[in-house]
Amino acid sequence: AQSVTQLGSHVSVSEGALVLLRCNYSSSVPPYLFWYVQYPNQGLQLLLKYTSAATLVKGINGFEAEFKKSETSFHLTKPSAHMSDAAEYFCAVTPPGAGSYQLTFGKGTKLSVIP
Amino acid sequence: DAGVIQSPRHEVTEMGQEVTLRCKPISGHDYLFWYRQTMMRGLELLIYFNNNVPIDDSGMPEDRFSAKMPNASFSTLKIQPSEPRDSAVYFCASSLAGADTDTQYFGPGTRLTVL
Numbered sequence: 001a002q003s004v005t006q007l008g009s010h011v012s013v014s015e016g017a018l019v020l021l022r023c024n025y026s027s028s029v030p031p032y033l034f035w036y037v038q039y040p041n042q043g044l045q046l047l048l049k050y051t052s053a054a055t056l057v058k059g060i061n062g063f064e065a066e067f068k069k070s071e072t073s074f075h076l077t078k079p080s081a082h083m084s085d086a087a088e089y090f091c092a093v094t095p096p097g098a099g100s101y102q103l104t105f106g107k108g109t110k111l112s113v114i115p
Numbered sequence: 116d117a118g119v120i121q122s123p124r125h126e127v128t129e130m131g132q133e134v135t136l137r138c139k140p141i142s143g144h145d146y147l148f149w150y151r152q153t154m155m156r157g158l159e160l161l162i163y164f165n166n167n168v169p170i171d172d173s174g175m176p177e178d179r180f181s182a183k184m185p186n187a188s189f190s191t192l193k194i195q196p197s198e199p200r201d202s203a204v205y206f207c208a209s210s211l212a213g214a215d216t217d218t219q220y221f222g223p224g225t226r227l228t229v230l
Contacts, residue, residue: 108158
């Protein structure tokens with residue numbers, strides 16, 4: 001069975017600083033990977049997804065993530081944090097061919113941005 | 116499109132009462148998912164439907180939980196009787212099809228508190 005581990009349940013960065021949210025996966029085959037964001041009192045929204053087309057994936061709001069098979073990682077980055085980035089971020093995984101209904105979410109990382 | 120619509124947004128009830136949560140998926144989406152989010156367990160898939168038919172309900176915690184989808188535009192999640200440990204945020208999501216690269220679109224959630 002596939003799983004994801006998000007290192008750090010809380011991350012704080014200063015406004016303008018680099019954002020790095022870590023996600024490592026466990027899967028018998030290279031999976032498809034997703035990052036979702038949840039703003040306070042809202043549902044989850046897709047930021048980006050890796051579907052094997054390219055290892056560096058660019059998403060909305062200036063975020064990107066790089067799939068590294070050798071490190072079984074899919075870390076989310078943004079060069080410069082904005083106050084509006086404060087939210088909870090979820091990494092999710094599904095094995096290819098399993099269907100989107102096999103999506104397994106990590107526990108989430110809450111990002112705080114300090115002015 | 117209005118996105119996935121859930122009602123109510125907040126529900127406070129007493130132990131033993133019946134609770135019904137409602138969801139309207141995005142028009143044209145064939146898959147509907149119900150998730151539960153808690154601090155302890157994170158985001159868990161409870162059940163999902165394809166073309167109004169329940170496909171996998173293995174995530175439903177107990178017989179007290181039931182879900183229906185009488186038509187393509189409406190689904191309910193019912194808890195009867197409710198217990199304090201059912202307190203959580205319940206999300207409904209829908210996707211266009213069941214491909215593993217398909218994006219799931221989440222509703223804003225229903226925050227359930229059982230006293």
